[in-house]
Amino acid sequence: MARLIVTRLLLSIVLIVISSIAIFFLMSLVPGDPARTILGANATPDAVARLQDQLGLNQPLLVQYTTWLGGAVRGDLGESVFSGDPVVTLILARVPVTLSLILLSTIVIAALGTGLGLLSAVRGGPVGTFLDAISLVGLALPSYWVAIVLVALFAVAIRIFPATGYTALTDDPGAWLLSLVLPVAALSLGGVTIVAKQMRDSAMDVLARDYIRVLRSTGVRERTIVLKHVLRNAALPSLTVLGLTVVGALTGAVFVENVFVLPGLGTLVTQATTSHDLPVVLGVGVFFTLFVIIVNLIIDVLYGVLNPKVRVQ
Amino acid sequence: MRASSASRAMSAGLGRRVLRKPIAVISGFVLIVIVGGSFAAPWIAPYDPLEQNLRIAKEGPSLAHLLGTDSLGRDILSRLMFGGQESLSGVVVAVLSMLILAIPLGIVAGYLGGVFDRVILRVVDVLLSIPGTIITLAVLAIFDNNMVVAMVSVGVLASGAFIRVFRSATLSVRQELYIGAARVSGLSQARIMVDHVLPQIRGVLLVQVTLFAAATLGIQTGLAFLAFGPPPPAPTWGGMVAEAASLIQTDPWMLVPTGGVIALTTLALCLLGDALRDANQERFTLAGLVGEKVVKTTAPPPATPSPRLATAADPDDEAGVPGAPDALLTVRGLSVGFGAAGRETTAIQRVDFDVSPGEIVGLVGESGSGKTVTALAVLGLLGANGRITAGSVRLGSDELVGMSSAKLREVRGARIAMISQEPMGALDPSFRVGSQIVEAIRAHERVGRAEARTRSRHLLEAVRLDPAIASRYPHEISGGMAQRVAIAMALAGRPDLLIADEPTTALDVTVQADILELLRTLQAETGMAVILVSHDWGVVADLCSRAIVMYAGEVVERAAVADVFETARHPYTAALLRSNPHGAEAGTLLPTIGGSVPAPHQWPHGCHFADRCPLVTAECREAPVEMVHLDGDRASRCIHIDELAEAKV
Numbered sequence: 001m002a003r004l005i006v007t008r009l010l011l012s013i014v015l016i017v018i019s020s021i022a023i024f025f026l027m028s029l030v031p032g033d034p035a036r037t038i039l040g041a042n043a044t045p046d047a048v049a050r051l052q053d054q055l056g057l058n059q060p061l062l063v064q065y066t067t068w069l070g071g072a073v074r075g076d077l078g079e080s081v082f083s084g085d086p087v088v089t090l091i092l093a094r095v096p097v098t099l100s101l102i103l104l105s106t107i108v109i110a111a112l113g114t115g116l117g118l119l120s121a122v123r124g125g126p127v128g129t130f131l132d133a134i135s136l137v138g139l140a141l142p143s144y145w146v147a148i149v150l151v152a153l154f155a156v157a158i159r160i161f162p163a164t165g166y167t168a169l170t171d172d173p174g175a176w177l178l179s180l181v182l183p184v185a186a187l188s189l190g191g192v193t194i195v196a197k198q199m200r201d202s203a204m205d206v207l208a209r210d211y212i213r214v215l216r217s218t219g220v221r222e223r224t225i226v227l228k229h230v231l232r233n234a235a236l237p238s239l240t241v242l243g244l245t246v247v248g249a250l251t252g253a254v255f256v257e258n259v260f261v262l263p264g265l266g267t268l269v270t271q272a273t274t275s276h277d278l279p280v281v282l283g284v285g286v287f288f289t290l291f292v293i294i295v296n297l298i299i300d301v302l303y304g305v306l307n308p309k310v311r312v313q
Numbered sequence: 314m315r316a317s318s319a320s321r322a323m324s325a326g327l328g329r330r331v332l333r334k335p336i337a338v339i340s341g342f343v344l345i346v347i348v349g350g351s352f353a354a355p356w357i358a359p360y361d362p363l364e365q366n367l368r369i370a371k372e373g374p375s376l377a378h379l380l381g382t383d384s385l386g387r388d389i390l391s392r393l394m395f396g397g398q399e400s401l402s403g404v405v406v407a408v409l410s411m412l413i414l415a416i417p418l419g420i421v422a423g424y425l426g427g428v429f430d431r432v433i434l435r436v437v438d439v440l441l442s443i444p445g446t447i448i449t450l451a452v453l454a455i456f457d458n459n460m461v462v463a464m465v466s467v468g469v470l471a472s473g474a475f476i477r478v479f480r481s482a483t484l485s486v487r488q489e490l491y492i493g494a495a496r497v498s499g500l501s502q503a504r505i506m507v508d509h510v511l512p513q514i515r516g517v518l519l520v521q522v523t524l525f526a527a528a529t530l531g532i533q534t535g536l537a538f539l540a541f542g543p544p545p546p547a548p549t550w551g552g553m554v555a556e557a558a559s560l561i562q563t564d565p566w567m568l569v570p571t572g573g574v575i576a577l578t579t580l581a582l583c584l585l586g587d588a589l590r591d592a593n594q595e596r597f598t599l600a601g602l603v604g605e606k607v608v609k610t611t612a613p614p615p616a617t618p619s620p621r622l623a624t625a626a627d628p629d630d631e632a633g634v635p636g637a638p639d640a641l642l643t644v645r646g647l648s649v650g651f652g653a654a655g656r657e658t659t660a661i662q663r664v665d666f667d668v669s670p671g672e673i674v675g676l677v678g679e680s681g682s683g684k685t686v687t688a689l690a691v692l693g694l695l696g697a698n699g700r701i702t703a704g705s706v707r708l709g710s711d712e713l714v715g716m717s718s719a720k721l722r723e724v725r726g727a728r729i730a731m732i733s734q735e736p737m738g739a740l741d742p743s744f745r746v747g748s749q750i751v752e753a754i755r756a757h758e759r760v761g762r763a764e765a766r767t768r769s770r771h772l773l774e775a776v777r778l779d780p781a782i783a784s785r786y787p788h789e790i791s792g793g794m795a796q797r798v799a800i801a802m803a804l805a806g807r808p809d810l811l812i813a814d815e816p817t818t819a820l821d822v823t824v825q826a827d828i829l830e831l832l833r834t835l836q837a838e839t840g841m842a843v844i845l846v847s848h849d850w851g852v853v854a855d856l857c858s859r860a861i862v863m864y865a866g867e868v869v870e871r872a873a874v875a876d877v878f879e880t881a882r883h884p885y886t887a888a889l890l891r892s893n894p895h896g897a898e899a900g901t902l903l904p905t906i907g908g909s910v911p912a913p914h915q916w917p918h919g920c921h922f923a924d925r926c927p928l929v930t931a932e933c934r935e936a937p938v939e940m941v942h943l944d945g946d947r948a949s950r951c952i953h954i955d956e957l958a959e960a961k962v
Binding site: 015018037136139140141142143144145148149151152156208209210211213214215216217218219220221222224229232233247250251254255258259269270272273274276277278281282284285288289291292293296306307308309 | 692
């Protein structure tokens with residue numbers, strides 16, 4: 001187990017270096033002068049030259065990258081072109097918002113997806129049909145549109161939840177939760193249906209296995225069989241899908257944060273994109289990559305915990 | 314060239330099969346209307362998308378404006394039609410960039426394998442760990458809001474996942490015979506990939522394209538929603554949703570058509586993708602399993618009509634098995650059907666037998682004779698697909714057929730237990746061996762964990778295993794050990810009757826004897842009755858006092874084992890005995906029974922064995938054969954019993 005984690009971590013470091021190179025060199029493919037693009041056509045040549053200097057654009061690409069990487073290792077991702085604030089400071093201020101949103105969504109997706117999937121595998125019939133219908137809706141409706149409709153229904157028509165804004169957990173836990181209910185609902189809909197469908201398929205597969213029949217033949221209660229043996233064995237493939245949906249929730253968060261005006265990484269990167277603030281975009285990119293890698297690592301470890309065959313190797 | 318025509322013929326039917334699905338036709342029609350409406354907008358749109366008229370702003374649907382007007386009085390329908398051009402061409406750009414990368418790389422990785430495969434998969438791993446949204450946003454920041462370049466990057470970033478899909482599709486095609494034939498005939502690798510592999514993965518490709526197009530539409534409109542792409546007043550689908558969002562207080566209607574067109578397009582793409590996937594899978598099942606498929610679709614309703622079940626259901630009128638008041642288990646007229654009610658296939662019918670306390674009975678027959686179904690029916694474990702259609706199963710004085718599932722659960726394990734053929738599949742791979750035995754113990758007895766553990770140790774000792782094995786997982790023990798564990802689980806509830814379904818078939822020959830010896834010892838120690846399901850007469854002769862021979866869903870002979878070995882009273886029993894290696898004379902060829910057991914839907918109207926029987930006459934085929942009772946408690950389902958005795962077949 002420890003070996004698994006160490007090898008995965010080493011692999012992650014390699015992966016993060018490679019993907020940062022990819023991001024960096026992709027950006028160098030820009031035709032023309034990035035500084036000119038950032039500042040717009042009306043900028044003075046003086047300002048363009050200053051920005052070129054600040055971004056290190058007049059140095060060879062390799063030097064640019066190693067300078068950036070050297071800074072990144074020390075926790076320095078440069079400064080915002082506009083506000084001049086350190087990128088790391090900007091990001092760290094907004095991490096709690098995005099993390100709250102994604103953590104809560106993950107809990108909702110895992111709990112509801114597993115529950116619905118298991119229920120429809122065991123009961124079939126109406127639950128299965130309901131699941132199919134909901135999953136079509138979840139697939140077809142864009143998450144930002146769902147978010148707006150939720151606002152229209154539960155914040156405008158019936159004033160239960162705040163339409164926009166965010167309250168920090170440390171300020172007021174109740175208000176924190178209330179401000180996240182609608183965003184989390186909008187963000188989880190798609191994931192719940194995907195996980196539920198996977199759970200249903202693998203639970204039905206497990207229910208057809210010999211060992212389930214053997215357990216029944218020894219008189220073990222059906223509830224125990226479903227909640228212990230079916231759940232445990234069907235959880236493995238569903239876990240992989242859960243990992244993918246959590247990574248996907250990152251993209252969804254960018255849209256949902258914009259609808260609900262949550263001060264998270266999603267709104268930060270959208271604003272930075274609109275204003276061509278490259279160092280901020282790059283910094284958020286590194287954070288998102290880090291997030292993807294951590295999610296994958298957690299999934300791998302959980303997989304090992306749940307699957308005795310992996311644990312031994 | 315034959316290879317190529319074969320591959321073409323196989324994929325040719327895909328289009329036709331898709332067109333037979335109503336969902337696919339409707340989705341296709343919706344897509345044609347939306348795409349056509351968008352690109353023909355300059356000619357057919359009712360209004361100029363930019364024409365403002367503040368006097369009719371924010372109106373709902375009307376005859377003049379079918380989908381209403383926006384905050385500046387512009388016609389929403391016209392704006393949606395013009396806006397579609399931007400969104401849909403964005404989707405096309407992304408799909409094309411994905412395909413340009415994913416098709417060649419996926420096919421090369423799958424077909425050539427080796428170094429190519431490893432390098433490409435590494436690149437894919439990296440692509441998959443890059444957060445695509447950020448790169449797309451970065452591209453928008455760098456390329457000054459250029460949506461075309463952004464959609465190219467969406468396609469490139471997504472190609473990783475699709476390279477994997479196309480690679481595995483290629484892997485399965487590579488095994489096909491005609492690919493090998495093409496290689497032998499000297500075609501170059503490149504030609505094979507283009508001419509033979511590509512057409513074969515066409516189905517998978519189409520499915521992935523529709524699903525990716527649906528996902529991309531979400532991203533494209535999402536970016537426009539965040540105000541990237543063409544600036545206002547140019548109409549875009551996402552931009553119009555954003556406008557609707559700013560008006561939810563005063564004009565919530567606008568959310569409906571703007572979100573609706575995106576949802577409708579996405580839904581049509583997803584449903585079309587699903588239909589394509591189904592059609593594509595049908596193609597593979599048709600290509601691979603022609604025979605089986607035909608059998609399935611043309612299977613007539615079981616030739617055996619149900620009237621006879623009515624007679625069998627009446628215990629007094631059934632084939633007159635001698636009443637055994639002291640019997641532990643009494644099975645009468647037991648029939649089982651599989652499949653939907655009303656159209657089910659009969660798997661066993663009119664099965665009668667008794668088991669006395671402490672007796673070992675052999676249930677003998679070839680595969681497909683219905684032994685296992687009989688065993689499962691006794692336990693009420695036929696699964697969701699099967700059900701008992703007639704008959705009775707009595708355990709002591711309790712009727713098990715129709716018993717509530719809660720009551721039946723108390724019977725299972727505590728009064729009747731089972732061990733199955735496949736010991737490795739019989740244990741849950743996720744739990745330690747010991748915990749599964751403890752679970753079986755605690756299913757019937759309210760004992761604490763510690764006490765249950767002690768008992769499970771005793772059980773492991775009883776099946777001659779080291780109790781330390783309790784902490785191992787099923788994949789860490791051998792098949793023989795797993796079968797001993799399964800026996801321990803079966804014994805946990807101290808059953809009166811153990812059904813052992815071919816307990817040694819899946820095991821090594823050296824282990825088989827040990828397990829049988831163990832069963833014999835345990836039976837002697839506990840005094841439980843055993844039904845031993847087997848196809849091996851040697852095993853039956855060794856362990857059992859009586860034998861029940863089954864053929865094609867029916868009991869054909871019941872007799873004491875010693876009597877059977879003296880003279881078989883059914884031609885099938887006789888043939889089985891002759892083909893058994895244990896009784897064969899050294900140096901002679903082992904005789905086999907010609908033909909095979911007919912599947913349930915092929916059962917003849919008369920004697921089920923008629924087609925393979927040396928004694929068959931026209932009379933045998935006329936009507937179902939009843940059980941004939943002989944001296945003692947012997948019985949045989951044959952109308953030529955006397956000839957059998959003379960002919961000694």
